[in-house]
Structure formats: C-alpha cells, structure tokens
Amino acid sequence: MRLTVLGCSGSTPGPQAPSSGYLLEADGFTLGVELGNGTLAELQALRDPFTLDGLVFSHLHPDHCADFTALTVLRRWHPSPPVDPRVHRLPVYAPKEAPTRFAAAYAPDEAELAGTDLTDVYDFHPLAPGTQTIGPFTMTTAEVDHPCDAYGFRFTHNGRTFTYTGDTAVCDTLDDLAHAADTLLGEASWTHSPVRPPGVHLSGRELGELATRASVGRLLITHVAPWTDPAAVLAEAQETYEGEVALVSRGATYDL
Structure with missing residues (x-):
C-alpha cells in the first residue's frame, strides 16, 4: 500500500495548506480518503480525478468533504x-446522510435542491x-467520538495494516482499530490541556498514548x-x- 497526502490541515485550510485528503493505493487501485477544502486542486496536480476508483469519508465536516461539490461539477459537466x-459511477462510502448533504451543498438554491440527485x-x-472489501483492501469501520456521525478505518492488504483515526476524542474503538497496525495515521488537532472540550479531538499526548497501547509500528500525525x-x-x-513518529505534510508519500 502507498499513502499520498493531498492535504492535512485540521479544522480549516491554512496558508498553502489544504484540509484533509489522502490517496490510498494498491494493485493499481486508487481510493480517496477524505476530500476537504483545497484537495481537489492537489489531486489534479497528481492525476486525473476520473482515475479514482472509490472515495471514503470519515464524517461530513467541510474540512473533510468540502471539495466533493467541485468533484461533482467535474463529473457532471x-x-x-x-x-x-454516468456509466462508471464512482463508489462513495460515507455516513448515511451523505447523499442529501452533498446534494444540498451542490444545489444553488432550495428550488433546485428538490430535484438534485447525485x-x-x-x-x-x-x-x-463492520468489515467490507473495497477493491484490494479489506476495510474495517468503527464509530468514533466526534460531534457528528463519524468513523475510523482499518485497511489491510497483503499482510499489511493501516489505520486512520478520522476525527475523534479518546475512545475504546480506536484501540481495536489501531491494534498492531503497521502504520497509524492519527489526528492531533491541539496540545494537551484540561480546558480542551471533550468528545472532539485528540491531543499529541493522547495520540502517542494510543500508539503505545496499540503497539503500532509507525505513527503519522495529521490534522x-x-x-x-x-x-x-x-x-x-x-x-x-x-516508535517512529512524524508529522505528515502536503504532497508526502509513504509506503505502508
């Protein structure tokens, strides 16, 4: 497996720093994981967006999915x-409200929304x-602790395991998803402090503790x-x- 970072800025894009977006590749199959603010431009700099074989969204906050609307314009027009x-429809794995939420983001007004079906x-x-197969990947999905319907993912392929936390606070499901993973891509939006709101994000300290509990092989910090x-x-x-730990950056690639 290979991971490419399209963007990794947390909560909002920063200067020349797109929000969350990644490509996960194996055996000629390309799976997009998130498509936040600014990531479609980064994707087009690397390849034709029509070559995507699937898209996965952990949750529907804009910093993880805002560029889906731009992708829709591209695919429709x-x-x-x-x-x-329209023959090769792109598979999209996302929280159950995604079809209506994405249609609302795409439609220019309420009148057109009624007839918008993506x-x-x-x-x-x-x-x-649960667990399902997407192309060459086995993907295990688990609910995580965030102020909306949100998920973390564990991908396996050819004996290797990659876990992505999505956005989450500390929760038991993270330990299961990350257990003995070769690589953990984890969000850490802030430093550790008792004044941080609960049920939103991990701190750097909490992410490191998760990686230690789960005995992961390598920790990559994002968001x-x-x-x-x-x-x-x-x-x-x-x-x-x-263990090995690094901050990811836009355009970086990692062999998993």
Whole structure:
C-alpha cells in the first residue's frame, strides 16, 4: 500500500495548506480518503480525478468533504471525460446522510435542491461498523467520538495494516482499530490541556498514548489546526510513544 497526502490541515485550510485528503493505493487501485477544502486542486496536480476508483469519508465536516461539490461539477459537466461518469459511477462510502448533504451543498438554491440527485454519477454506500472489501483492501469501520456521525478505518492488504483515526476524542474503538497496525495515521488537532472540550479531538499526548497501547509500528500525525504549533504536538507524541513518529505534510508519500 502507498499513502499520498493531498492535504492535512485540521479544522480549516491554512496558508498553502489544504484540509484533509489522502490517496490510498494498491494493485493499481486508487481510493480517496477524505476530500476537504483545497484537495481537489492537489489531486489534479497528481492525476486525473476520473482515475479514482472509490472515495471514503470519515464524517461530513467541510474540512473533510468540502471539495466533493467541485468533484461533482467535474463529473457532471466535463465536456470530454476519459470515462463516462454516468456509466462508471464512482463508489462513495460515507455516513448515511451523505447523499442529501452533498446534494444540498451542490444545489444553488432550495428550488433546485428538490430535484438534485447525485446518484447519476455516484454510487453511495452508507457506512456502518463492520468489515467490507473495497477493491484490494479489506476495510474495517468503527464509530468514533466526534460531534457528528463519524468513523475510523482499518485497511489491510497483503499482510499489511493501516489505520486512520478520522476525527475523534479518546475512545475504546480506536484501540481495536489501531491494534498492531503497521502504520497509524492519527489526528492531533491541539496540545494537551484540561480546558480542551471533550468528545472532539485528540491531543499529541493522547495520540502517542494510543500508539503505545496499540503497539503500532509507525505513527503519522495529521490534522494539526493552523493555530496550533505542530512542533509542540509532535513533542507530546514523542514523549508518549517510543516508535517512529512524524508529522505528515502536503504532497508526502509513504509506503505502508
């Protein structure tokens, strides 16, 4: 498996820093994981968006899915697409409200919303806890602790395991998803403090503690907010996890 970072800014995009978006690839199959603010431009700099084989969304906050609307314009209105998007509908794995939420984001007004159905170019699959096959990947999905319907994922392929936390506070399901993973891509939006609101995000310290409890092989930190010092988040994780740890960056690739 190979991971490419399209963007990794947490909560909002930052200067020249798109929000969350990743590509997970294996055996010629490309799975998009999140498509937040600014990530479609990054994707187009790397490849034709029509080559995506599927999309997965952990939850429906804009910093994880805002560019889905732009992708919809591309898929519906491109004058000469390399494949017919109405014949080859893109599979989208997302929380159950995604079809109506994405239609509302795409429609210019309430009158048009009533007739907006994006299933002409997308094949929506509602997420639920459990395991399914997507292309060459086995994906295990679990609910996590965030102020909306939100999920974390565990991907396995050819004996290797990659876990992505999505956005979440500390919860038991994270330990199961991350257990003995070769690589953990985890969000840490802020530094550790008792004044942080509960049930929203992980701190660098909490993410490092998760990686230690789960005995992961490598920790990659993502989703640091533009107003948070990334070096401080990294230092917290390094204090609580003794393995390999790094902050991801836009355009970086990782062999998993």
